[in-house]
Amino acid sequence: MMKIQWSKLCSLLIVAWLLLTPLITMAAEQCPICSAEPRAARVLVTLEDGRQEAYGCLFCALSVLDPAKLAKAQVTDFMSRSLIPAAKAFYVKDTSYGECCVNWLAFATKQHALNFAKGFGGEVLTFDQIVKAAKK
Secondary structure, X not given: OHHHHHHHHHHHHHHHHHHHHHHHHHHHOOOOOOOOOOOOOOEEEEOOOOOEEEEOOHXXXXXXXXXXXXXXXXXXEOOOOOEEEHHHOEEEEOOOOOOOOOOEEEEOOHHXXXXXXXXXXXXXXXXXXXXXXXXX
């Protein structure tokens, strides 16, 4: 009888673990500033201790981090959804499309940013320009 109870307990623990793991993972992927789920505008920052922290967009990351640290960060290229260096990206600021609290989207090429801005509005900026815009 004791084996049956242990087996039930183990089964319940496994089921609980399987059900709760996605919730824990989802909570870890919330922007610490605006609580949005980082998606197309996601910024991934590697901290000095090696941990990585995801932000919903560059605006959120700039609101709490030193821009010098963000120069080494990675942003999500809107077109390919792959991570690219933040300092090399082109940004569309104030577009009509957005997924975070401020509509700043990153692009790997200036041409992609210009094409997007033509269709959805916004201003195309470099990393240095977007850092200055965040300070306003």
